[in-house]
Amino acid sequence: MHFYPTSPGRHWARGAFTALALLLSACADLPFGARNQAPDFVPSNARGPAEWPGQIRRIALLPAHDVTGTLTAEFVATYDQVWADALQHTQRAEFVRLDRHTLAAWMGRDSIASTDALPSDLLAHIARETGAQAVIFLDVTHCAPYPPLGLGFRAKLVALPDARIIWVADELFDASDAATAHAAEHFAQRNATGPGEPGSAVRQSPMLFSAYAFQAVANLLPPRAAPATTAVVAPVPAPAR
Numbered sequence: 418m419h420f421y422p423t424s425p426g427r428h429w430a431r432g433a434f435t436a437l438a439l440l441l442s443a444c445a446d447l448p449f450g451a452r453n454q455a456p457d458f459v460p461s462n463a464r465g466p467a468e469w470p471g472q473i474r475r476i477a478l479l480p481a482h483d484v485t486g487t488l489t490a491e492f493v494a495t496y497d498q499v500w501a502d503a504l505q506h507t508q509r510a511e512f513v514r515l516d517r518h519t520l521a522a523w524m525g526r527d528s529i530a531s532t533d534a535l536p537s538d539l540l541a542h543i544a545r546e547t548g549a550q551a552v553i554f555l556d557v558t559h560c561a562p563y564p565p566l567g568l569g570f571r572a573k574l575v576a577l578p579d580a581r582i583i584w585v586a587d588e589l590f591d592a593s594d595a596a597t598a599h600a601a602e603h604f605a606q607r608n609a610t611g612p613g614e615p616g617s618a619v620r621q622s623p624m625l626f627s628a629y630a631f632q633a634v635a636n637l638l639p640p641r642a643a644p645a646t647t648a649v650v651a652p653v654p655a656p657a658r
Contacts, residue, residue, distance in 0.1 A: 425582070457600035458590070461635040465574070465584030471642070473583070475511045477549040478504065480520060482528040483557045493528070493557060496627060500555055503631035509638050513547050530556050531573040535580070544577040551576050551583060558587075566592035566626045572634060586637050590630040592620055604629040 443458035443503060481496040494517065504512045517527035524536055543552055552575050559569030569589035576583055592598050602616035609615040619625040 444537065455595040455599060455613045457603060458594065458596040459589045459600070459603075460586070460590075460633050460637060462588050463584065463586035463634070466639050468642045469509055469639045470583060473510055473550045473576075475513060475547065475549045475551075476504075477543050477547045477552040477577070478512050478514045478550060479554050480515065480517045480528040481555045481557055481570075482530045483560075484530050484532075485557065485559065488557065490527070490561055490562055492562070495624060496555070496557065496631075499624060499627050500631045500635075503628065503635040504553070504638075506632060507635050507638055509641065510551075512553075513549060515543070515547070515591055529569060530554065531575075532556070538574070540580055541578040561591075562623045564621055565591065565598075566623060567591045567593075568623075568627055570630070570634070574638075584639065586634050588630070588634055590626070590628065590633070600633070601626055601629040604632065 478497075480503055481493050481500060483490075483493045497517075501512055501514050514604065520529070521527040523542060524539055529535070540552065543549065554571075554573045554575065556571040556573075557569070558571055559567055561567030567590065571587040572585065573582060574584040575581065590597050591600075592601060600618060602620045605615035605619035608628075619629060
């Protein structure tokens, strides 16, 4: 047996269906980030001092190292400049890149992981050759080079020449996560320099996505100490006569 709505009910049902259709049509025209209002992903897995060490003025930047063993050397090398640009943007110190040929001449390998056993004199040699007070390692721990993109990496800042760990961050960025995708889109929109839709491009390009991820982690470096302020002492009024 079938029950049919009365005439007013039919009008209500028709109106509700029309409203729903219009809403779905409008949502289809919205950009990706506007369809799902999840908050932006904010990386936070970093440990280090509360303020930037004042004695660290120059940092030697080692080439990226693939700890997964699945990436080609040419692909991993494309991360070197993107990571360097992200660090320079923070203005925490002067970052000096050590290119792969130089590192290979010094130790027989063109990259090294932060967890590897280092030659006994390597850090002292880097300090002498670059004048740096610290060195930063970059370990690529995960990479999905096709959409949905993914990038995981560990960055470690180490004092020279005593190998004391100053700061370390370890993060995974997965574009299949809505919050991460939104954060990448917003980064791309803020830094867009050419035509096209930057939010779509950053979800398709491994290099654009890595620029977002590297900058997000570089921003976790300890902030510089606030400049000291000099207290202003008000003059003491002369006693009334």
